[in-house]
Amino acid sequence: MSQAETSVQSGSFFSKAHEWVAQSLTQQNKISAYLEPLIQMAVPGWTTEAIRSKVIQVRPETNDVYTLVIRPGKRWKGFTAGQHLQITAEQNGTLQTRFFSVSSAPAHFRKTGLIEMSIRVQEGGRVTPWLREAFAAGGICNLTPAEGDFVLPAGNDPVLMIAGGSGITPFRSMLSQMAATGDKRDAHLMFYVRDEANALFKEEFEKIAAQHENIRVTFMNSAEKGVFSAEHIQEVCPDFAERKVMICGPTPMIQLVRGVVSEQGVSAENIMFEYFGAAPIELDxxxxxxxxxxxxxxxxxxxxxxxxxxxxxxxxxxxxxxxxxxxxxxxxxxxxxxxxxxxxxxxxxxxxxxxxxxxxxxxxxxxxxxxxxxx
Incomplete structure (x- = not known):
């Protein structure tokens, strides 16, 4: 048996031993998880499952969209463009948790140590309006490791990105990363916005497209053009059938786009989608x-x-x-x-x-x- 194999087996033994002791004493897989409520009395919001991080800035984007600029704690391992994470903060003694996509690029994190999450205020929501107010002067939050498979496909296949509203955030991360790393794949973004005032990151996208001939951005003003249609995709990106189609936005939009592109001959394996920003609901x-x-x-x-x-x-x-x-x-x-x-x-x-x-x-x-x- 090699030294490496011995080391692995030894690590596995001690890991299992720790888990057995923890379960025997505390009914938890980790002793730290059992101690979590006690530690939270001294350090509010502390958790074994997340990393204490600092909100540096709340930056307004539009009337109902803002960006949290966050410095993750040292244990945070980074992310792949398009992934999301969980943010937790304490509201009147209660921990509030939501998932959001990271809207900045991994290259930006490596350079500055900062990440950004761009959030739309949900009408009637309990958390999205509160986060903007709670962190107006900065503060502490908890972040989980990034996760999710809605990322650029491996290889150099051309992609068509179709976004609606705040579903633009993972695509902002992807296109910014492509620009920062010199990724030469052909990418075309169709971004559906309510009107000109809600065209998130418009100047930023236009600058990226002007500087990189392999990246194109088309803003679709829904007030003028209406919702996504076969005519739109045929006019704006006639070679869509040769691309991986990536969709992110409200549930009705995703269902509409999936149906249209499928009818237009795009196979299911070439359609990627992620539902974004489910609104709070109230049920009787x-x-x-x-x-x-x-x-x-x-x-x-x-x-x-x-x-x-x-x-x-x-x-x-x-x-x-x-x-x-x-x-x-x-x-x-x-x-x-x-x-x-x-x-x-x-x-x-x-x-x-x-x-x-x-x-x-x-x-x-x-x-x-x-x-x-x-x-």
């Missing part, structure tokens, strides 16, 4: 229906009854799963997990979740519609 309990809950890691799909609802923790246990849990009343946070999609009701706060990805507590969450969990 009467709207709840029987729902399927997919416990992805456990390989279990279970039915939740709207007439006799139980918590997601109880539903998991009824179906043979054993997720970590402690107090079972929403205090210890040991059963926290990631909801990947769907809506849940927090029975402790009486609030409904957004439709997208976010952290929830199994013991106090009841599914309202079909839910996918990273459990």
């Amino acid at each position: 309990r009467a709207d709840a229906k029987d729902a399927y809950v997919n416990f992805e890691k456990g390989g279990v799909a279970a039915m939740s009854s709207a007439e006799n609802p139980v918590s997601l923790l109880e539903l998991a246990e009824q179906n043979g799963l054993k997720p970590l849990a402690g107090c079972r009343v929403g205090v210890c946070h040991q059963c926290k997990c990631t909801k990947k999609s769907g809506v849940v009701l927090n029975t402790l706060t009486g609030q409904y979740s957004d439709t997208g990805r976010e952290d929830i507590q199994l013991c106090v969450s009841v599914p309202v519609n079909d839910v996918v969990l990273d459990v």
